[in-house]
Amino acid sequence: MNPSTPPRPLLAALQDRTESVTVWGAGFIGLSAACALAEAGFSCAVLDIDEHRVREINAGVVPLPGFEDVIPLADARSGGRLRAATPDDTAAVAARVHLVCVNTDRDGRPVTGPLTTVLTAIGRARTGGETLIALESTVSLRWLDELVPAALDADPTTEASLHLVAAPRRDWMLSPDMNLRSLPRVLGTARPESLPVARELYDAISDVVHPAPDWRHAGLTKPVENLYRYLDLVLTNQLAEAYPGLDVPEVLRLAGTKWNVPTFHPSIGIGGYCIPLSPRFAVDGVDEDTVLPLVTSAMSWDGDHPARVAESILRIADGPIGILGLSYAPNARIVEGSPARRIAEHLLARGADVLLHDPYFTPEEITALTGARPLRWPDDLGSLGTLIAATPHALYGDLPSRLAGLQNPPTVVDNLGGYGAALRDTAVRYAEWGTPATRP
Ligand SMILES: NC(=O)c1ccc[n+]([C@@H]2O[C@H](COP(=O)([O-])OP(=O)(O)OC[C@H]3O[C@@H](n4cnc5c(N)ncnc54)[C@H](O)[C@@H]3O)[C@@H](O)[C@H]2O)c1
Structure with a gap:
C-alpha cells in the first residue's frame, strides 16, 4: 500500500x-x-x-x-x-x-x-x-x-x-x-x-x-457459567462427606430423576483447568468475604478435599495402591488439574507405596509428574492391595474381567462408579466413591 x-x-x-x-x-x-x-x-x-x-x-x-x-x-x-x-x-x-x-x-x-x-x-x-x-x-x-x-x-x-x-x-x-x-x-x-x-x-x-x-458482561460470563458447575460439584462431594452411612451416589441418582436436577456423582476431585479455576477468576477484584461467601467457602473446603480423600483411602487400603488414569478426562492427555495427581501426592506424603498408570503418559513422565512408581498395565494389577480407578480411559474397558480373573484381586475404589455393574457378581471387593464402603 x-x-x-x-x-x-x-x-x-x-x-x-x-x-x-x-x-x-x-x-x-x-x-x-x-x-x-x-x-x-x-x-x-x-x-x-x-x-x-x-x-x-x-x-x-x-x-x-x-x-x-x-x-x-x-x-x-x-x-x-x-x-x-x-x-x-x-x-x-x-x-x-x-x-x-x-x-x-x-x-x-x-x-x-x-x-x-x-x-x-x-x-x-x-x-x-x-x-x-x-x-x-x-x-x-x-x-x-x-x-x-x-x-x-x-x-x-x-x-x-x-x-x-x-x-x-x-x-x-x-x-x-x-x-x-x-x-x-x-x-x-x-x-x-x-x-x-x-x-x-x-x-x-x-x-x-x-x-x-459490553465486554465486562461478556468476560464475566465465562467464569460464572463454570462457577455454577463448580459449586454443584463441591456440594456433591460435601454430601458424600456429610452422610458417610448412606449410599450418596444412589441418593443423587434418585434426586436426578427430578425434572430440574442433573445427576451428579461424588469424586476424588474436580479436574481440569476450567471448572476448578472458575471461582478464582470470579472472585478476582470482588470483595470476596462479603460478596461471594458461598464461593470462598467452597474453594476453601475443596482445597482440603485431596487430603480428606487420601485419608479415607488409607483407611481401606491394604498393600501397594495403584491408580489408573492421570488425565482428569478419559481418552485425553491432560495433566492440568489432575485429581489423581493430587491424591497420589497426598498418599505418598503419608508414606504409601503408590503406582500409577495412564496410557497417555510414559512411565518416566508418570514418575516426574507425580512421584509415584509407574504401574505396568495390566501386569501389575495382581500385585496391588488397592486400585483407585480414577479415569475410565477406553483402554481400561476390560478392567472388570481382568480383575475377576486374578487370584488375589485388589480392592477397587471406583471414582465414578462405572465398573460396579460388571463387578457385582464377582469376588472383587468393590467400593464406589461416596458409598459407605469408602467410609469405613
Ligand atoms: N482448552 C479449552 O477447552 C478451553 C476452553 C475454554 C477456554 N479456554 C481458555 O483459552 C485459553 C487458551 O487455552 P488453551 O487450552 O488453548 O491453552 P494452551 O496452554 O494449550 O495454549 C496456549 C498457547 O499459548 C502459547 N503462549 C504463551 N505465551 C505466549 C506468547 N507470549 N506469545 C505467543 N504464544 C504464547 C503457549 O506456548 C501455548 O502454546 C486459556 O485462557 C483457557 O482458559 C480453554
Whole structure:
C-alpha cells in the first residue's frame, strides 16, 4: 500500500476477507480459531513461543496429542491461508486484527504473564489506526479493567480506533460436536461502536452469537457459567462427606430423576483447568468475604478435599495402591488439574507405596509428574492391595474381567462408579466413591 493511502476501514476489509488475522497461542483454543477463520476465508498467522508447535503446524501436524481428529488443520491449510510463526514475525504482530488465545493459567492458578506480554507487543506495534483485539482467553473482570489498559497503554473504553472484544470460549474439546461453530458464542465490546466489526469476524465462524451489553458482561460470563458447575460439584462431594452411612451416589441418582436436577456423582476431585479455576477468576477484584461467601467457602473446603480423600483411602487400603488414569478426562492427555495427581501426592506424603498408570503418559513422565512408581498395565494389577480407578480411559474397558480373573484381586475404589455393574457378581471387593464402603 502507498504510505499516503489511508487504510481501508476495518469493517469493509473484514467483510471482503482481505484483512489478515493474527492469532496468539497455538493451543487448542488458538489453533481451532485459526482453522475456523482460515476456512471462513481469512488469511491467518498463528503465533506461539513454542517453536515445536510452530514447526508442527507448518508441517501440517496438529501439535496436540489426542486432538488430531478434532482440529481440521489439513482442511484449513489446504487453502493456503494458515501459517504459524514465532512472535518475532513483525508483519503478524503489526496486523490490525488479533485473537488472543494464550494460556491464562499455570499449575492450577490464573496467571497474567502471557496475556500481558501479548497485549504489550500488540500495543507497541500499533501505529494509531484501527485495531481489533479479541480476548478468547479466560479473563477476570479486574484484568479487563486494569491489566488490559495498562499493557496496551490505551483506554479501550474511550479510544475510538481500538476495538476491544471479550469473546470467551466454552468448547468441550473432547467432543467434536461441541465446538466453536456449534456452541452459542457470547461476545461483548469495550465500546458499542465496535460491535459491528466484532460481529463481522465472529458471525463468520460461529452459528449463533449472543451480543453482551459490553465486554465486562461478556468476560464475566465465562467464569460464572463454570462457577455454577463448580459449586454443584463441591456440594456433591460435601454430601458424600456429610452422610458417610448412606449410599450418596444412589441418593443423587434418585434426586436426578427430578425434572430440574442433573445427576451428579461424588469424586476424588474436580479436574481440569476450567471448572476448578472458575471461582478464582470470579472472585478476582470482588470483595470476596462479603460478596461471594458461598464461593470462598467452597474453594476453601475443596482445597482440603485431596487430603480428606487420601485419608479415607488409607483407611481401606491394604498393600501397594495403584491408580489408573492421570488425565482428569478419559481418552485425553491432560495433566492440568489432575485429581489423581493430587491424591497420589497426598498418599505418598503419608508414606504409601503408590503406582500409577495412564496410557497417555510414559512411565518416566508418570514418575516426574507425580512421584509415584509407574504401574505396568495390566501386569501389575495382581500385585496391588488397592486400585483407585480414577479415569475410565477406553483402554481400561476390560478392567472388570481382568480383575475377576486374578487370584488375589485388589480392592477397587471406583471414582465414578462405572465398573460396579460388571463387578457385582464377582469376588472383587468393590467400593464406589461416596458409598459407605469408602467410609469405613
Ligand atoms: N482448552 C479449552 O477447552 C478451553 C476452553 C475454554 C477456554 N479456554 C481458555 O483459552 C485459553 C487458551 O487455552 P488453551 O487450552 O488453548 O491453552 P494452551 O496452554 O494449550 O495454549 C496456549 C498457547 O499459548 C502459547 N503462549 C504463551 N505465551 C505466549 C506468547 N507470549 N506469545 C505467543 N504464544 C504464547 C503457549 O506456548 C501455548 O502454546 C486459556 O485462557 C483457557 O482458559 C480453554
